[in-house]
Amino acid sequence: MITNAQKIQPAEGKIGVLLVGMGAVSTTFIAGVELIRKKHSKAIGAMTQIGHIRLGKRTESKNPLIKDFIPLADLEDLVFAVWDIFPDNAKKAAKKAGVLSNEDIDKVGEFLEKISPMKAVFDQNFVKNIQGGNIKTETNKMALAEALMKDMEEFKNKNKLSRLVVIWCASTESYIAPSDAHQSLEKFELALKNSDSSIAPSMIYAYAALKIGVPFCNGAPNLTLDIPALQELALEKHVPISGKDFKTGQTLMKTILAPGFKARYLGLSGWFSTNILGNRDGEVLDDPGSFKSKEESKLGVLDTILQPEIYPELYGNIYHKVRINYYPPRGDNKEGWDNIDIFGWMGYPMQVKVDFLCRDSILAAPLVLDLILFTDFAQRAGLRGIQDWLSFYYKSPMTTPNLSPEHNIFVQEMKLKNTLRYLMGEERITHLGLEYYE
Numbered sequence: 513m514i515t516n517a518q519k520i521q522p523a524e525g526k527i528g529v530l531l532v533g534m535g536a537v538s539t540t541f542i543a544g545v546e547l548i549r550k551k552h553s554k555a556i557g558a559m560t561q562i563g564h565i566r567l568g569k570r571t572e573s574k575n576p577l578i579k580d581f582i583p584l585a586d587l588e589d590l591v592f593a594v595w596d597i598f599p600d601n602a603k604k605a606a607k608k609a610g611v612l613s614n615e616d617i618d619k620v621g622e623f624l625e626k627i628s629p630m631k632a633v634f635d636q637n638f639v640k641n642i643q644g645g646n647i648k649t650e651t652n653k654m655a656l657a658e659a660l661m662k663d664m665e666e667f668k669n670k671n672k673l674s675r676l677v678v679i680w681c682a683s684t685e686s687y688i689a690p691s692d693a694h695q696s697l698e699k700f701e702l703a704l705k706n707s708d709s710s711i712a713p714s715m716i717y718a719y720a721a722l723k724i725g726v727p728f729c730n731g732a733p734n735l736t737l738d739i740p741a742l743q744e745l746a747l748e749k750h751v752p753i754s755g756k757d758f759k760t761g762q763t764l765m766k767t768i769l770a771p772g773f774k775a776r777y778l779g780l781s782g783w784f785s786t787n788i789l790g791n792r793d794g795e796v797l798d799d800p801g802s803f804k805s806k807e808e809s810k811l812g813v814l815d816t817i818l819q820p821e822i823y824p825e826l827y828g829n830i831y832h833k834v835r836i837n838y839y840p841p842r843g844d845n846k847e848g849w850d851n852i853d854i855f856g857w858m859g860y861p862m863q864v865k866v867d868f869l870c871r872d873s874i875l876a877a878p879l880v881l882d883l884i885l886f887t888d889f890a891q892r893a894g895l896r897g898i899q900d901w902l903s904f905y906y907k908s909p910m911t912t913p914n915l916s917p918e919h920n921i922f923v924q925e926m927k928l929k930n931t932l933r934y935l936m937g938e939e940r941i942t943h944l945g946l947e948y949y950e
């Protein structure tokens with residue numbers, strides 16, 4: 513009998529990691545991987561590096577490292593390339609981002625200096641608050657997509673890579689709703705040729721990657737892959753896709769706390785969330801268009817966790833507000849406050865206050881690593897289209913139409929690990945446990 517595990521291609525050869533955008537998240541990720549490879553640091557927060565998975569019964573004590581259980585690419589096999597609208601190399605960009613100490617950056621300075629961004633596909637209509645000169649000049653959107661395909665192919669050939677993965681770590685684009693040009697691949701390709709204004713730069717990158725069989729992950733709340741045209745292309749080319757918007761900071765806390773209130777049937781009347789941050793992401797989000805993309809992505813999480821339609825008396829009337837304030841002195845060290853108004857027995861009110869002094873990119877970097885390695889694994893395992901099991905990593909997980917996303921982080925983790933068990937031909941763990949008492 514052929515098990516699922518036997519059908520998975522081995523992780524042979526080098527894998528090219530193409531990052532769109534080389535700001536705080538990308539530089540923290542790349543520098544971190546190199547520091548870990550040089551044994552200067554540890555991959556805290558990355559399931560693929562330090563996570564274990566239970567196999568079999570609780571009594572069997574079988575808990576291998578995930579990277580020993582599934583065939584994952586090794587950190588040593590990752591080769592990086594980036595696109596950005598600014599020409600700075602990765603060392604300069606890391607220093608500008610101000611996340612890592614100069615001491616840490618300098619330890620891998622020579623390595624970072626060698627990574628210079630390729631020219632970006634950029635459109636000021638989608639990101640208002642920044643301007644840069646490292647931009648492709650093709651005048652037609654299809655020609656821009658073809659130029660990106662050429663970049664990817666040259667990178668692959670030059671470095672003798674066996675596989676590629678693209679991940680969007682660039683600025684949040686202005687909110688747009690799906691339109692007619694997004695509804696089928698045929699319409700989308702025509703719109704590319706006509707340089708239709710509804711095609712965002714992130715969609716051009718995604719199209720270029722999928723068209724040549726390269727998987728794409730979306731770390732920002734842009735519409736990007738959430739359109740029938742690109743989902744059709746992913747299926748046609750047998751490519752995994754996932755998104756959107758890395759789940760870090762305040763939303764991470766929300767999806768940890770809300771399942772707890774729900775599990776105890778505590779009611780919720782209000783959740784007020786506000787943030788101050790001073791990095792370039794904060795500057796971009798100061799524009800109302802980009803903020804609207806972020807707001808949509810942040811507001812969505814409570815409804816599917818709390819199910820107000822089933823529990824109207826507990827969650828039918830919640831005042832949920834999210835604010836992001838650009839405050840330069842803080843840099844990447846965001847502070848997120850949550851005031852949560854809950855109620856218990858007989859409706860008596862209580863409050864929970866959270867003050868999370870987090871580091872945005874320190875929380876995001878391990879997610880980038882896991883997404884790249886799991887996406888590459890997914891492709892070798894023959895998975896294609898939307899990867900629902902990677903919802904764990906996203907604020908606003910993509911799902912097939914008419915299926916509500918899963919936001920509860922504990923369910924997401926179980927789903928991810930059960931997917932790995934399933935793909936490797938191991939029994940799924942339901943936590944039923946009756947057999948221990950038979």
Ligand SMILES: NC(=O)c1ccc[n+]([C@@H]2O[C@H](COP(=O)([O-])OP(=O)(O)OC[C@H]3O[C@@H](n4cnc5c(N)ncnc54)[C@H](O)[C@@H]3O)[C@@H](O)[C@H]2O)c1
Nearest residue numbers: 533535536537596632681682683684732758760792793872
């Ligand atoms: N840090 C987090 O915790 C976190 C969490 C969720 C989502 N995100 C999202 O990840 C993205 C990156 O965050 P960051 O803090 O690194 O932002 P950043 O502003 O530091 O970096 C973004 C980079 O993208 C570049 N860029 C913009 N448009 C581009 C284009 N079309 N092509 C190529 N490069 C382009 C910018 O020049 C900039 O260098 C943002 O969209 C952010 O909203 C971050």
